[in-house]
Amino acid sequence: xxxxxxxxxxxxxxxxxxxxxxxxxxxxxxxxxARALEAMEADEFAARMAAxxxxxxxxxxxxxxxxxxxxxxxxxxxxxxxxxxxxPDGVIALLEVPGLGxxxxxxxxxxxxxxxxxxxxxxxRAGKVAALAGFGEKTQTKxxxxxxxxxxxxxxxxxxxxxxxxxxxxxxLRALPGVRRAEAAGSLRRNLETVGDLDFIVAAxxxxxxxxxxxxxxxxxxGEVTARGETKASVRxxxxxxxxxxxxxxxxxxxxxxxxTGSKDHNVAMRQRALARGWSLSEWGLVPDAGEGxxxxxxxxGLSLRADTEAELFAHLGLAFVPPELREGLGEIEAAxxxxxxxxxxEPGDLRGAFHNHTTESDGKNTLxxxxxxxxxxxxxxxxxxxxxxxxxxxxGLDEARLAAQVASIRELNASARHRTWxxxxxxxxxxxxxxxxxxxxxxxALGLDYVVVSxxxxxxxxxxxxxxxxxxxxxxxxxTMLGHATGRILLRREGYKVNLARVIDAAIxxxxxxxxxxxxxxxxxxWRLWRRAAERGLLCAINPDAHDTAGLIHIEAGVRVARxxxxxxxxxxxxxxxxxxxxxxxxxx
Ligand code: DGT
Ligand code: CA
Ligand code: CA
Ligand code: ZN
Numbered sequence: 001x002x003x004x005x006x007x008x009x010x011x012x013x014x015x016x017x018x019x020x021x022x023x024x025x026x027x028x029x030x031x032x033x034a035r036a037l038e039a040m041e042a043d044e045f046a047a048r049m050a051a052x053x054x055x056x057x058x059x060x061x062x063x064x065x066x067x068x069x070x071x072x073x074x075x076x077x078x079x080x081x082x083x084x085x086x087x088p089d090g091v092i093a094l095l096e097v098p099g100l101g102x103x104x105x106x107x108x109x110x111x112x113x114x115x116x117x118x119x120x121x122x123x124x125r126a127g128k129v130a131a132l133a134g135f136g137e138k139t140q141t142k143x144x145x146x147x148x149x150x151x152x153x154x155x156x157x158x159x160x161x162x163x164x165x166x167x168x169x170x171x172x173l174r175a176l177p178g179v180r181r182a183e184a185a186g187s188l189r190r191n192l193e194t195v196g197d198l199d200f201i202v203a204a205x206x207x208x209x210x211x212x213x214x215x216x217x218x219x220x221x222x223g224e225v226t227a228r229g230e231t232k233a234s235v236r237x238x239x240x241x242x243x244x245x246x247x248x249x250x251x252x253x254x255x256x257x258x259x260x261t262g263s264k265d266h267n268v269a270m271r272q273r274a275l276a277r278g279w280s281l282s283e284w285g286l287v288p289d290a291g292e293g294x295x296x297x298x299x300x301x302g303l304s305l306r307a308d309t310e311a312e313l314f315a316h317l318g319l320a321f322v323p324p325e326l327r328e329g330l331g332e333i334e335a336a337x338x339x340x341x342x343x344x345x346x347e348p349g350d351l352r353g354a355f356h357n358h359t360t361e362s363d364g365k366n367t368l369x370x371x372x373x374x375x376x377x378x379x380x381x382x383x384x385x386x387x388x389x390x391x392x393x394x395x396x397g398l399d400e401a402r403l404a405a406q407v408a409s410i411r412e413l414n415a416s417a418r419h420r421t422w423x424x425x426x427x428x429x430x431x432x433x434x435x436x437x438x439x440x441x442x443x444x445x446a447l448g449l450d451y452v453v454v455s456x457x458x459x460x461x462x463x464x465x466x467x468x469x470x471x472x473x474x475x476x477x478x479x480x481t482m483l484g485h486a487t488g489r490i491l492l493r494r495e496g497y498k499v500n501l502a503r504v505i506d507a508a509i510x511x512x513x514x515x516x517x518x519x520x521x522x523x524x525x526x527x528w529r530l531w532r533r534a535a536e537r538g539l540l541c542a543i544n545p546d547a548h549d550t551a552g553l554i555h556i557e558a559g560v561r562v563a564r565x566x567x568x569x570x571x572x573x574x575x576x577x578x579x580x581x582x583x584x585x586x587x588x589x590x
Contacts, residue, residue, distance in 0.1 A: 001072060001075045003037055003038075003040065003042055004549075005071075006037060006068055006071045006072060007034040007035075008034070009080065010030045010037065010064075010067075010068075011030070012080075013080055014029075014030035014031040014034065015095065016083050016084060016087055017030065017083070018106075020083070020086065020087070029064055032059050033060060033064045033068070036059050036060070038365060039360060039396070041367060049072055088115050088116070090116025090118075091105060091115050093117050094114075094115075096117075096493075098142075098149070098150075098493070098494060099146050100143070100146075104135070107132060107135075108129070108132075112128055112132070124144045124147070125144070127140070149495070156194040156196050156492060157240075158193075158194060158195075158491060158492065159195055159521065159558060159561070160558050161241075161521070162188050163188060165221075165239075165243075166200075166243075169198075169219070169243070170182055172215075172219070173200060176208075176212055176215055178204045178205055178208025178212065179202055179203070179204050179208070179212060180250050180253075181250070181253055182200065183201050184198060184199065184200055185199040185200070185257055185260040186198065186199035186260060186261065189261050189324045189325075190262065190263060190324050190325050190328070191561040191565045192565070193524045193527075193562060197242040197243060197244060198241065198242070199243070199246075199260045199261075200216075200243060200244065200245045200246070201248065201253065201256050201260055202246070202248070203249065203250040204250075206231070209230050209247045210230055212247055213229070213231070213233040213245060216233050216243075216245045217233050221238055221239075223236050224236045226242070231246065231247040232244070232247070233245045251304075251306070252283070252284060252285060252299065252304075254312065255281075255283055255286065255307065257310060258310050259283035261327060263328050263329060264329075265330075266322075266327035268329065269329050274289075274317060275289060279305075279317075280298075281317075282295045282296070282299075284296045284298075284300075284304070286305045286307065286313065287299055287303045287305075288303060318337060319337055320337075320339060320341055322336050322341065323345060323564065325561070330529075342567055345563075346560055346563050346568050346569055346570045346576065347560065347570075348556070348561075350576045351556055351575050352575060352577070353375065353382035353383055353422075353424075353579075354380075354383070354384060354519075354547075354575050355426060355482065355516075355575065356482075356484055356516060356518070356542075356544035356546050357371060357383060357384060357546070357547040357552075357553070358386070358387050358388070358428075358546075359371055359406075361396075361402065361406055362387035362392070362395045362398060363394075363395035363548060364547070364548045364549060365549040366550045368406070368409060368410065368413065368423075369418075370550055371547070371550060371553075372419045372421055372423060373419065374550035374553055375421040375553060376419045376421040378553060380421050380553075381421065381422065381578055381579050382422040382423070382579045383422075383424070384423075384425075384450070384544075385406070385410060385423060385425060386427055387403075387406065387428065388428055388430070389403075389428065389429045389430045389437075389438035389439065390438055390439075391430040391438045392430055392457050400439065400447075403427060403447060407425045407447055407449065410423045410424075422579050424450040424582070424586075425448075425450050426449055426452060426481070427439075427447075427449060427452055427453070428455050428484055429454050429455070430454075430455065430456075431454050431455060431456050431457075431474040433459040433462065433470065434473075435469060435470040435472070435474050437477055441479075449479075450583075451586055452479045453481065453484045453544075454474045454477070454480045454482070455483070456470070456485075456488055456497065460488060462497070463498065464499060464500055465500075467497055467499045468499050468500040468503050468504065471499060471504050471507075472504060472507040475513045480511075481513065481514060482513060482514035482515065482542050483504070483508060483513060483515045483516060484544070485518040485523050486501065486515055486526040487526070487527070489523065489525050490522050490523065491522050493522070496525065501526070501530060505539055509534075509537055509538050512589060514542045515539060515540075515541060515542075517531070517543045517563055517566075518559070519543050519544060519545045519546070519557070519562075520545065520546045520555055520558075521555055523546065524558065524562045528562045528565040529566070531563065531567065531568055531572075532566055535567070535568055535572045539572075540573075541563065541572050541573045541574070542574045543556055543559035543560060543563055543573055543575060545559065
């Protein structure tokens with residue numbers, strides 16, 4: 001096991017012990033150990049494991065060192081297996097309910113016998129939770145809300161995760177005998193931030209269909225086949241994600257692909273447009289509306305207009321090609337008719353770097369040098385480092401002295417020319433509950449940072465007015481360069497804080513502050529629905545991975561996909577500019 005994996009394991013052991021109600025010293029030893037491992041350089045860890053000197057460090061007692069040794073050598077630990085077996089799965093599931101931690105779960109188990117989210121919902125509805133000491137009416141309402149969200153969220157999946165499943169399936173489908181074309185359609189193709197199910201469309205002869213559905217239902221990872229016919233099948237993967245397959249004749253492929261890409265609203269508008277021109281548009285084709293029979297029958301009689309590509313389908317209706325991510329029924333058809341679609345949406349290859357990234361100085365898992373090397377390997381022209389500021393104590397935020405030292409290391413690394421990637425020195429500065437920033441003006445003046453990302457990391461429960469005033473005040477600060485994760489939402493887990501985004505966007509435009517499109521697959525915040533209009537009004541975007549390790553840098557692609565959905569072109573995004581262009585922009589701001 002790697003250092004990260006061991007740390008995660010220790011953290012989990014700490015949680016499990018807490019759930020069991022073990023002595024707090026014991027649980028804290030594991031949690032402390034996990035954090036200490038996270039903070040340790042990989043080289044040091046390897047050296048200490050080889051020399052057997054981990055125990056010399058503060059916080060690494062004998063029992064802990066023994067367990068780390070076993071995990072390091074064998075990748076498993078009997079102690080953990082036994083501990084995990086003592087705790088029901090339902091209790092583990094309770095950890096995912098917002099507002100519940102090990103202590104509260106323990107009280108719920110002991111006093112109400114609650115051992116699953118379902119049992120918790122029942123206890124809340126019966127009013128039993130409100131009556132417990134330390135809970136109360138408000139907590140009970142919150143828990144019920146959290147449970148409802150959890151149920152809704154469980155049905156959807158992050159776009160990034162869905163794509164990881166879909167990509168290899170499309171490749172495999174294309175390699176099957178008889179498959180002429182294969183695509184993933186649906187919300188995945190539209191780059192929606194969360195995906196309900198996967199929709200695969202395949203063009204093949206009827207004679208090959210049975211073998212293709214056969215492969216689809218028997219492929220690795222399928223937990224259950226929920227429907228199966230000659231040309232259609234639906235499966236559920238072990239992880240809960242479901243997938244539909246449809247096989248169509250090649251002549252129908254563009255129509256089926258368009259139909260099953262959706263969205264529903266887009267399809268409805270397209271169908272109305274076709275009808276107004278005397279045509280009926282469906283997954284079967286584009287057939288005359290007049291005359292006997294269903295659209296399917298007409299298509300089978302060869303009455304459909306021909307379209308080998310979706311572009312031809314759109315052309316039949318007098319429209320320019322609408323990229324899939326714009327097909328949400330939000331004015332894309334009108335724009336396609338008027339010729340006012342963006343001539344070119346931003347593409348992943350347009351980005352030359354990113355600004356919001358962490359290192360081991362705060363809560364990142366890789367050092368400055370490791371992050372720089374990773375960015376260089378990706379061919380990035382520059383990498384911005386923005387670790388947490390001092391108020392983010394849990395993330396080991398940097399005080400003035402540590403930040404000054406980090407800025408010096410960054411300057412040194414640039415001067416050494418060890419990496420082709422240039423490092424910009426920034427900080428992710430907490431917006432304090434009253435809207436002040438986490439460092440005073442003198443500190444900012446002394447630090448000489450290239451830029452400042454301002455973000456909310458505390459007091460999430462403020463009312464909308466207070467939160468809006470707070471963020472606007474931060475935007476008005478002359479040192480603020482960009483606003484990080486504008487709502488703090490965690491997709492499928494946590495709603496964003498309440499804030500009037502229209503006013504935040506107005507303030508950002510007025511003060512020439514960038515708003516980030518946080519590209520972490522769980523954030524994708526600021527939401528794509530707001531970008532089109534904001535960018536038209538002059539808001540500049542930066543697409544940032546918020547990387548906490550080297551692997552996190554590639555999440556930037558998720559941000560670009562969602563930026564396309566927000567109609568953004570490369571001009572709208574600061575990090576499509578080269579190093580000199582970015583430097584110039586920072587300098588003008590100052
Ligand atoms: P999802 O899976 O919930 O993330 O969203 P989609 O958009 O992938 O929806 P899904 O899988 O139910 O259906 C795929 C596409 O098929 C959908 O975007 C549009 C089309 N479609 C499905 N049902 C209907 C319908 O009742 N009417 C129309 N016009 N189109 C539909
Ligand atoms: Ca779908
Ligand atoms: Ca579907
Ligand atoms: Zn943050």
